[in-house]
Amino acid sequence: xxxxxxxxxxxxxxxxxxxxxxxxxxxxxxxxxxxxxxxxxxxxxxxxxxxxxxxxxxxxxxxxxxxxxxxxxxxxxxxxxxxxxxxxxxxxxxxxxxxxxxxxxxxxxxxxxxxxxxxxxxxxxxxxxxxxxxxxxxxxxxxxxxxxxxxxxx
Numbered sequence: 001x002x003x004x005x006x007x008x009x010x011x012x013x014x015x016x017x018x019x020x021x022x023x024x025x026x027x028x029x030x031x032x033x034x035x036x037x038x039x040x041x042x043x044x045x046x047x048x049x050x051x052x053x054x055x056x057x058x059x060x061x062x063x064x065x066x067x068x069x070x071x072x073x074x075x076x077x078x079x080x081x082x083x084x085x086x087x088x089x090x091x092x093x094x095x096x097x098x099x100x101x102x103x104x105x106x107x108x109x110x111x112x113x114x115x116x117x118x119x120x121x122x123x124x125x126x127x128x129x130x131x132x133x134x135x136x137x138x139x140x141x142x143x144x145x146x147x148x149x150x151x152x153x154x
Contacts, residue, residue: 021141025128032124037117044121045070046080047089047114051106060095060103089113 095101
């Protein structure tokens with residue numbers, strides 16, 4: 001394959017379209033969350049991921065797992081956790097079975113803010129997808145996103 005190979009060009013065009021769709025969705029949700037709740041998309045994502053933890057086996061996430069879930073580096077995730085902790089939305093504590101491990105939990109204030117912000121996030125996501133669906137380049141990607149995790153008909 002060469003750099004001008006049509007297959008590579010098609011792949012690059014597809015990647016650009018996917019990147020464009022992601023950027024548009026994230027920017028739309030960011031504006032809505034900031035305006036309505038003073039949260040960034042990353043902050044919302046972090047609260048959402050941490051709110052899904054449980055005390056059962058494998059239910060507590062270590063910082064690397066949290067970083068992977070919110071698609072940030074470990075250092076960026078730690079800074080984000082610190083900011084939300086300073087706002088009273090998260091609390092850190094030592095792992096009871098491994099004193100080197102640190103866990104993070106959503107505080108009641110964080111849970112309340114997340115509950116208030118979730119409908120805003122969902123509405124903004126729907127709006128962003130509807131807008132993107134009008135663009136012929138992005139419409140197939142919107143369809144693909146909408147079909148992910150859709151229940152399979154029996």
